[in-house]
Amino acid sequence: MRFWIRGTLVIFGLIAICALAGGTLMYWRLRASLPMLEGNVAAPELSAPVTVTRDAQGVPTLVGRSRTDLAWTLGFLHAQERFFQMDGQRRLAAGELSELAGTVTLNQDRVHRVHRFRKRAAAVLAAMMPEEREVLDAYVTGVNRGLQNLGATPFEYLVLRSTPAPWTAEDTVLTVYTMYLDLQEADGATERRRANAEEALGGPLTAFLFPEGTSWDAPLDGSTLPMPAMPDSDIKKRAGLPRPSGEANEEVTSRGSNNWAVGGVLSARGAAIVANDMHLNLRVPNIWYRARLVLNDEGGGSALNITGVTLPGAPNIVAGSNGKIAWGFTNSYADTSDVVILEPVAERPDLYRTPAGARHLDRVEERLCPKDAACEILPIEESLWGPVIGTDRQGRKHAYRWIAHDPVAVNLRGILELERAETARTALDIAHRMGIPHQNLVVGDAQGNIGWTVTTAMPKRFGFDGRVPVSWADGTKGWSGYLAPEEVPVVYNPENRRIWTANSRVVGGEALAKIGFGAYAHGSRARQIRDGLLAKELFDEQDMLAIQLDDRGMLLERWQALMLQRLRAGARNPHYAALIPATENWGGRAVPDSVGYRLVRTFRTELINAVYTAYTAPMRTGEPALAGGRPPQPFLPRQADEPVWRLLSERPAHLVPLGYRDWDAVVDAAIEKTLSAVAIQADGRLEAFTWGAANRAEIRHPLARAVPGLALFLNPPNEPLLGDLYQPRVAGPGTGASERFVVVPGHEGTGIFHMPTSQTAHPLSPYYNVGHEDWVRGRATPFLPGEPKWRMVFHPQ
Template structure:
């Protein structure tokens, strides 16, 4: 009893003591965290600059760099990148160099092993040596700025303190490694589309392959050419692919348009009130904290103009933006910029056949440093065409020929866009730009517009690149790269409109040059095109409205299909009403939209499962990947015509498979433990924008992640949106009228959670508010002497 009274008597004291300790800990944590905040005001003597630089920042942390010398402004940008984003830069260079495990430990060893086959660090050092002297000097100033900015922090970036690591200084090769990191994001480092497509074409009966994997259809909206013809129902029964003992394999089907892509379009001066072109660009990438892009602007020496836009931390280049005379933006092309080469081996397997005879493999060792463990040594086998990156479905080794491996694949020539004075000049730069191949869309202050492919295009001889073929006899090879004048392009079309959204954009000879590495379906691109032709005059806000268009035009026929399926079924009456009143948009409060879009994907999964099962007999880890982008065409024909020979044998009828798809969708929705009327699209499509360390340590998410907002939009419409992927930025700008431009970014400028810029701008991105492209009134002023 006395013991109980003692405990009760002192319980408030104990509680107060614990609370005081928690408060002291949080105060100490806050003080410790503040030490790594960047400098915003004052004057810093660098000991390195010939010309002083002034950095003005507005309320969102958007800097405008004032300097009479471009090298000095590059130094200042490096300083800013290091102070605000160094950990992000470090992850980018380590990801493409295969050096993540040195920082993060054994969990990233598999990634490092895969990437080391490409030896990007050695290639980056080679490319730096080949760089023109002015670019090399500018890059050196940027690198010096990075290291000065890193060393000028009062404490190392907070991420390193948390990991118990020291940040490694930056060098010039690291800047090119950030370009290679985008190759790994936007293209396959293993030629996965060609690998899968070659296997499917060889293993499937011809009519089944042609039906399930068409090259396009009615949703096509190219700049050149027309939509493809309708697919035909094949005669070969799907059951012929399955053995008596085969158990059909099912793989959950994510959106067939969930790709790293983008939207980009431009209207000419004949369609604007002021006579200048207006360009819109929203680049679709993974959404993280911090955002992949860092906003910045700086003066163009010898002029009164500024270049403004987004930079990739790690390099001194405006990736997309405006220089006051020309605006430019990018979308991923979906073209084919690599080839898999099946090797013909000698009996002992130590040699491979070339047009000059048998040749031994090159063998190089790579040492992967691993935090807390011994280094892992791997061997990279090389050929005259490229590294050996795996085997095909026959077990034949494959060499990989990739533009990214060549000097022309990664450079700093995008810098030249700062000096372009017209759309024509900008297009002429396209072939020389060393980045993952992009649809380059441009417009200028005189109203001219254009499109081309940014990146070197290989000249294939003896084959078209659509299939893996041997190069051993010399009949198939790359004969260098296309000269600039042969680069696909379009300049000032009569319509005054140019659009791209990752779908097929060309036909004929241009398509032969670009090839196919998994074009998007085209519904998103078509919706953009049709909106552009719905108006004859445009302001900047009109283009933002297209970016925010979440109308479910693509799914309208699927909504009607579901209504017809359920019309006479009383047991689905409540579901029927939600579908009927879906609102025809991917709005956060629509239950019907969520049902329709997920029903289609589930039906896609159930109907294509026999193909997946069959292919896994030859490749145990086979998945459709980008080959599912065109599944809409066979799927729609099947639900309309209900061919018995294509019915999944797990179901007794087409009606049964349709209802099974719907029931599985409803069952998953009910796991939210909400009444049906509250199981809306916004419940599923909720933002999950996290810091990499927050994903690894969930406890950190409470102060590192962006709010878990319900998000309007989806993948088959201009407002491309999933919880983890979407518009990493939106910009609308008319060159020369930059102050009327619009800009959104998914997170703030800074990676530091205590920075005043950490989450600024996120709300405008979520709500679609027309926030300015040009920086606002300066709030902070820092001078580097």
């Protein structure tokens, strides 16, 4: 008996020792993969020494003698801090993510591989100017040196049992393509849905349900769009109308941002003030990497001193200030793509018509090889106008003409020129030579000038407006190249010396026709920003931060009044009566402890859902799949708020949704759905149905999703957030401001900056998640890096 007891103890002891040894080994390998923070580094690729100092948050200041040396050093830092992020970005754009992550991302790879971006990256590189290629090649070399100089493979690869591949110039181009995929449509879904709606619902109802603007629009030129007429046909008498399925629609939110500027006459410092917060999906690490680049000239002076955010994978500052100008971006939602109907030749399905005659589709095969699974062949068809992305209800193939497929879509030249621009006027001219996803550029300079335009080449359409798919077969419709720079709309020093954008419509008339009728964001954010800028005649940085942190739910005010009116009318119902106090005293702000805000927001969503689910039921009958075999999804357009409000204001009897007695019944059903939400999501406890319970950060490391046990070590606290999607302080689960800054060019020392998570991806870093709470709380922390805490010097041999 003693023998067995002793043997068991020995076995358990050995297991414990092995576990301890394994854990110790893993810990030391993890520590070995930490980035270098101090010391001297031999760097024979450099022309002169480069000094890097980091502050307590890990924000580096790079001081060197050439732009290529700074690019090399930035590449070194990016690789040491963020290589796994960079690897994921290049693989996502190339449709190769499953090679690292396995079959969980295989369908996404199928969708993205259709665009063959790795092949297109080679064409972009071939078109680059020598000076941009010199900077890019230096960056690539620095990335690979930084990766090699780590004491161990980045920790993410230890978890995935994988080895990182070296960085290439093509990979930097793919990094930009990743932003195209994130900020623009890769499958023409908006055009295809509208065509489907027109066929299924008819023109008048489609125009009403899918408006291109609303009464909330706040464009810079003050223009308005005519509101679509109320449909006069009886919705209940539409032939073949299926009953609504009861499935909830998905509310379409915009990949967006806020930016604005005021001229020097409105600034306490006499120079322009620029504010920017870019709204993206949030994760660990944050998408941006802060940096300050200082380029000293031969005399020891500063030829370039630029501070802002970089995108790991690319060698430039994306947004920030160089002391002469400051600039920021928001997604423009310019219409930069078109779905082309391929007309088949009679009895020859292998041919399609073009203005030059019938052509064969080119067929290529791409090989997808997910980790730990068999490879598969993905057949792709290419037309004269782009890849085939699907079919319509008639079985006709759709091709996709997208600026992202053209070499002009990506370059470094424009953004590198912007780094050195000294006036807002110069920056606006540079914008049209840039190669990035089409952005609203807002810029201000030290002389007090401000301006806006849209970046990057814009398609020049003829014969059609781009709203729905059309055939280009007879040559009467298509693109005739790109708009000339002087044709792209520009606003410079407007009379009121205020400029603002928030992903909604910025201009109207001919200017809008040139930019295109894209899927613009709802105008509520832009309106609140505009009103905040018009409320004062003198601003400083703190005033701008206050606008960025505006969490008033002004869009919901009319819905709160409607809900309260109906609750009071039905107050004999104890369930209705129970909601009245919280709804009445809702506060009007998206704050975590507000029950009333969440009630009103839920009520609005359920009410809009009810109308659109009923009205758009015919769209879901026989709708073809999107690219990659993805099924079509019911959805709420970004402007859905306005049509439903008009219906509830006018209450036309002939448009009462199928399944409801009258409009009061529609409203009551939304209240019942809200009560159900309280019962299900808060266990029936109204006091627990707070906005903060629904609006939590949910910012996660990709590995924490795959290996839940890592969440405790990798993720920041999942705390409730102030803000919502339709106000300047945009915040939602896993989405929100990826950075916020306010800066006056020439006065960067009084600027403000914060961002979620932190500079580093490494959980053992001394500044892991340092600064995150400043972002959560909206604290005014400095734009410039703080006092140096760590110092490195890179020496050429």
